[in-house]
Amino acid sequence: xxxxxxxxxxxxxxxxxxxxxxxxxxxxxxxxxxxxxxxxxxxxxxxxxxxxxxxxxxxxxxxxxxxxxxxxxxxxxxxxxxxxxxxxxxxxxxxxxxxxxxxxxxxxxxxxxxxxxxxxxxxxxxxxxxxxxxxxxxxxxxxxxxxxxxxxxxxxxxxxxxxxxxxxxxxxxxxxxxxxxxxxxxxxxxxxxxxxxxxxxxxxxxxxxxxxxxxxxxxxxxxxxxxxxxxxxxxxxxxxxxxxxxxxxxxxxxxxxxxxxxxxxxxxxxxxxxxxxxxxxxxxxxxxxxxxxxxxxxxxxxxxxxxxxxxxxxxxxxxxxxxxxxxxxxxxxxxxxxxxxxxxxxxxxxxxxxxxxxxxxxxxxxxxxxxxxxxxxxxxxxxxxxxxxxxxxxxxxxxxxxxxxxxxxxxxxxxxxxxxxxxxxxx
Numbered sequence: 001x002x003x004x005x006x007x008x009x010x011x012x013x014x015x016x017x018x019x020x021x022x023x024x025x026x027x028x029x030x031x032x033x034x035x036x037x038x039x040x041x042x043x044x045x046x047x048x049x050x051x052x053x054x055x056x057x058x059x060x061x062x063x064x065x066x067x068x069x070x071x072x073x074x075x076x077x078x079x080x081x082x083x084x085x086x087x088x089x090x091x092x093x094x095x096x097x098x099x100x101x102x103x104x105x106x107x108x109x110x111x112x113x114x115x116x117x118x119x120x121x122x123x124x125x126x127x128x129x130x131x132x133x134x135x136x137x138x139x140x141x142x143x144x145x146x147x148x149x150x151x152x153x154x155x156x157x158x159x160x161x162x163x164x165x166x167x168x169x170x171x172x173x174x175x176x177x178x179x180x181x182x183x184x185x186x187x188x189x190x191x192x193x194x195x196x197x198x199x200x201x202x203x204x205x206x207x208x209x210x211x212x213x214x215x216x217x218x219x220x221x222x223x224x225x226x227x228x229x230x231x232x233x234x235x236x237x238x239x240x241x242x243x244x245x246x247x248x249x250x251x252x253x254x255x256x257x258x259x260x261x262x263x264x265x266x267x268x269x270x271x272x273x274x275x276x277x278x279x280x281x282x283x284x285x286x287x288x289x290x291x292x293x294x295x296x297x298x299x300x301x302x303x304x305x306x307x308x309x310x311x312x313x314x315x316x317x318x319x320x321x322x323x324x325x326x327x328x329x330x331x332x333x334x335x336x337x338x339x340x341x342x343x344x345x346x347x348x349x350x351x352x353x354x355x356x357x358x359x360x361x362x363x364x365x366x367x368x369x370x371x372x373x374x375x376x377x378x379x380x381x382x383x384x385x386x387x388x389x390x391x392x393x394x395x396x397x398x399x400x401x402x403x404x405x406x407x408x409x410x411x412x413x414x415x416x417x418x419x420x421x422x423x424x425x426x427x
Contacts, residue, residue, distance in 0.1 A: 001390070001391045001392040001414060001415070002387055002388060002389055002391055002414070002415035002416075003376065003379075003387070003388040003391040003394070003402070003412060003413070003414060003415065004385055004386070004387055004388075004412070004413055004414075004415050005361070005376065005379030005380060005382075005385065005386045005387075005388070005410070005411065005412050006361075006384075006385050006411035006412075007359075007361055007379055007380055007381055007382040007383055007384065007385070007386060008381075008382075008383060009245065009380070009409050009410055009411055010245050010246045010247035010248075010409065011241055011242055011245045011247035011248075011249050011380070011405070011408040011409055011410060012247050012248055012249070012408060012409055013249065013250070013407060013408045013409065014249070014250045014251075014252055015238050015249060015250070015251055015252070015404050015407065015408060016251075016252050016253050017230045017231055017234050017235045017238070017251050017252065017253045017254050018042070018044040018046075018069070018230070018231055018234060018399040018400075019041075019042035019043050019044045019069065019227075019228035019229070019230065019231060020044075020189075020190060020193070020228055020229050020230060020231040020232065020233075020234075021044060021046060021048060021049070021231055021233070021234075021396075021397045022093075022163075022188075022190045022231075022233070023189075023190040023193045023194070023228050023229050023231075024040070024043050024044060024049055024052075024228045025048060025049065025052050025091075025093035025096065026093065026096050026167050026190065026193075026194050027040055027193065027194065027197050027226065027228060028040070028043075028049070028052045028053065028056065028071075028073065029052070029093070029096035029097045029099075029100045029171075030096070030099075030100050030171055030194060030197055030198065030201075031061075031073045031075060031100075031197075031201075032056075032059075032061060032075050032079065032097065032100040032101060032104050033100055033103045033104050033171065033174065033175065033198070033201060033203075033221050034075055034201050034221050034222060034223045034224065035075055035076065035104065035221060035222075035223075036074070036075060036076055036221075036222060036223035037072065037073070037074050037075075037076070037223040038072075038073045038074075038075070038201070038223050038224055038225070038226070039066070039070065039071070039072050039073075039223075039224075039225040039226075040070070040071045040073065040225075040226055040227070040228060041067075041069065041070050041071075041225070041226070041227040041228065042069055042227045042228040042229075042230075043069050043070070043071045043228055044069065044228075044231065044399040045065075045068075045069065045399055046395060046396060046397060046398065046399050047392070047395045047396050048091050048093065048396045048397065051087060051090045051091050051094075052091070052093060052094070053071075054087045055083060055084070055087045055088065055094055055097065056073065058080070058083070058084045058087055059079050059080040059081075059082075059083060059084075059097070059101075060075075060077050060078055060079040060080050061073060061074065061075050061077075061079065062074040062075075062077075075104075079101065079104065079105060081101060081105060081107050081108050081109060082108075082109040082110070083097055083108075083109070083110045083111060084111075085111040085142075088110060088111040088112075088113055089111065089113075091113065091396075092113045092164070093113070094110065094111075094113045095110060095112075095113040095123065095126070095144075095164060095168070096164070096167060096168060096171075097110060098110050098126065098130075098144065098146065098168050098172075099126075099167065099168035099169065099170065099171030099172040100171050102130070102135065102146055102148070102171070102172040102175070103171050103172050103173075103174050103175030103176070103221075104175065106147070106148035106151070107145075107146070107147045107148065108145070108146050109143055109144070109145040109146075110143065110144050111142055111143055111144075112139075112142050112143070112144065123139070123144060125158050125159065125160065125162045125165035126162075126164065126165045126168045126169070127139065127144070128156070128158075128165075129156045129158075129165060129168065129169035129172070129182075130146050130168075130169070130172060132154045132155075132156050133151050133152070133153070133154055133156075133169075133172055133173060133176050133180065134148065134149045134150050134151035134152055134154075134176075135147060135148055135149060135151060135172070136148075136149050151176050151177065152176065152177055152178040153173060153176055153177065153178030153179040153180040153181075153215070153216075153217055154178075154180055154181075155180075155181045155183065156169060156180065156181065156182050156183065157183040157184055158182065158183065158184045158185060158186075159184070160184075160297075161184050161185060161186040161187065161211065161297045162186060163186040163188050163190065163191065163297075165186075166182060166185045166186040166191055166213070167186075167190075167191065167194055169182055170182065170191075170194060170195065170198065170205065170208075170213065170215060171194075171198070173215040173217060174198050174203040174204075174205065174215055174217060174218065174221075175217055175218070175219075175221070176215075176217040177217045177219075178216075178217055179214060179215070179216055179217075180214070180215045180217065181212065181213070181214050181215075182212070182213040182214075182215070183211065183212055184211055185207075185208075185210075185211050185212065185213045186297060186298070187209055187210065187211060187297070187298050187299065188297070188298040189209075189229055189232065189255070189258045189298070190229070191208050191209065191213075192208045192209045193228065193229045194208070195208030195209075195213070196208075196226070197224070197226045200224035200225075200226050201221045201222055201223070201224045202218055202220060202221045202222050203215070203218060203221065204216035204217075204218060229255060229258075230253050230254045230255055230258075232254070232255070232258040232259050232262075232302070233302060233304045233305060233370075233397070234397070234398060234399075235251045235254045235259060235280070236259060236262040236302070236305045236308070237305070237308050237373050237377070237398070238251050238404075238408075239251060239259075239262065239266060239273075239280060239282045240266070240305070240308045240309065240311070240312050240377060241377055241380060241405070241408075242271070242282040242283065242284060243266060243269065243271045243282060243284050243288065243312055244311060244312050244315065244377050244378070244380055244381045245284075245380045245381055245410075246284050246381075247283075247284065247408075247409070248281065248282070248283040248284070249281070249282055249408060250279055250280070250281040251279060251280050251281075252278065252279045253278060253279075254278055254279060254280060255278070256275045256276065256277060256278065256279075256280060259275075259280065260299065261299060261300060261301045261302070262301070262302070262305060263275060263280065265291060265293060265301060265309065266282060268289065268291040269288050269289050269290070269291050269312065269313070269316060270284075270285075270286060270287065270288055270289040271283065271284050271288075272284070272285060287316075287317045288312065288313070288315050288316040288317060288355070289316055289317060289318065290313065290316040290317065290318035290319055290320040290353075290355060291313070291316070291320055292320060292321045292322070292323075293306065293309055293313075293320070293321075293322045293323070294322075294323045294325060295322075295323070295324050295325050295326050295330075296325055296326070297326070303324065303325075303326035303327055303330060304370050305370070306322060306324060306330055306370070307330060307333045307370040307371050307373065307374035308370065308373050308374045308377055309322065310322060310333060310334065310337065310344070310351065310353060310374060311333075311337060311342075311374040311375070311377045311378040311381075312377065313353045313355065314337055314342035314343075314344070314353055314355060314356060314359065314378065315355055315356065315357075315358070315359065315381060316353070316355035317355050318354075318355055319352060319353065319354050319355070320352075320353045320355070321350060321351070321352055321353070322350070322351045322353065323349060323350050324349045324350075324351070325349065328349060330370075331346045331349075331351055332367040332368065332371055333367060333368075333370075333371035333374050333375065334346050334351060336364040336365060336366075336367070336371065336375055337359075337364075337374070337375070337378055339362050339363075339364055340359040340360055340361070340362055340364065340375075340378055340379075340382055340386070341356055341358065341359045341360045341382075342356060342359060342378075343355075343356055358381075358382070358383055359378055359381055359382040359383070360382055360383050360384060361379060361382040361383060361384030361385045361386040361387075362384075362386065362387070363386075363387045363389065364386065364387070364388055364389070365388070365389040365390055366388055366389065366390045366391055366393045366394060367390075367393075368393060369393050369394065369396045369397045370397075371393075372388065372390070372391060372393045372394040373394060373397075373398065375388050376388060376391075376394060376401070376405075376412070379412075380405075380410055387415070391414075402414065
């Protein structure tokens with residue numbers, strides 16, 4: 001799929017932020033633990049969520065939409081213990097069924113997961129946690145299999161605060177007898193959301209949001225209704241869009257404290273930021289200023305917004321430096337931005353960006369989800385028309401992005417849609 005962006009329009013207006021992709025995906029998997037009916041509100045209808053639902057149905061669960069963003073999941077029937085490769089290869093979050101199915105039925109076999117090619121994301125910390133809980137774990141022929149041995153709670157230290165490992169261990173430990181303590185746990189808001197959901201289903205989880213999480217295993221779970229938190233990455237993307245287009249945008253339905261590291265960097269580049277409890281307005285009044293960015297686990301600057309920030313800093317008046325500390329292949333977008341006139345030098349995990357006066361529309365290719373978002377942002381500011389190939393990757397994480405940008409005044413359409421109306425076709 002191709003997107004066409006006619007640049008040079010200042011974005012103005014308000015945009016409502018959808019539910020968080022990275023929370024919805026883990027909650028869908030975790031719902032399998034319930035053994036009953038779960039209703040999730042504020043679930044974004046994005047391609048990654050739809051793929052996760054394919055896995056739900058393939059292993060014996062039932063899923064249906066009962067409202068625009070309300071999802072009903074029924075896990076009352078028997079489940080398969082093995083995930084189909086054809087679905088699992090499509091996204092990284094398929095690996096989250098490892099912890100969920102372990103908690104439910106004590107045996108699970110999953111293919112090594114797929115997803116964006118943004119760098120090495122090994123499963124070693126996940127497997128370490130399962131081994132310490134008493135699971136017999138093996139990895140061969142492209143599959144991971146975990147079988148319950150003499151399982152009991154344990155103290156588990158993570159060498160790196162991996163979000164996925166923290167989530168998988170939390171889910172498995174929720175159904176493991178005894179007390180499990182995860183040290184150096186990830187602190188992301190999505191971890192807190194998972195803890196709240198597990199507790200709503202009858203789990204006993206404390207400390208989420210800190211680096212020490214304590215889980216008391218329980219033997220029974222129940223169905224529940226729960227609402228997914230707003231997507232802080234989508235919100236950050238639209239805030240950056242206001243800056244790169246020279247406009248003024250208000251994001252609504254956000255949790256402002258989740259965006260503090262992003263707000264700080266937007267202020268560093270000279271943007272006006274007015275933050276309330278559930279909405280943030282960004283306004284650009286003058287030139288963009290250079291700044292330095294280091295990606296870190298939460299509460300540091302999120303790696304998922306590094307590529308969009310690179311697009312913004314390409315137009316700053318001076319030299320900026322970005323250090324990527326999470327995924328080694330996050331700089332693939334630099335070559336595509338350079339096709340648009342950006343001046344970027346990459347060495348190892350560091351990118352040096354010399355701001356240019358303007359970018360130019362041309363044909364570029366999205367190499368991953370967040371790279372696609374960055375190219376979309378660059379296209380908003382570029383002179384002429386930008387054509388983004390492999391734009392379907394953007395739909396993995398952004399709900400109705402064409403419509404939302406169109407409502408803010410952008411001229412974005414899917415190639416082949418000749419209606420002439422901004423935001424005329426859904427992505």
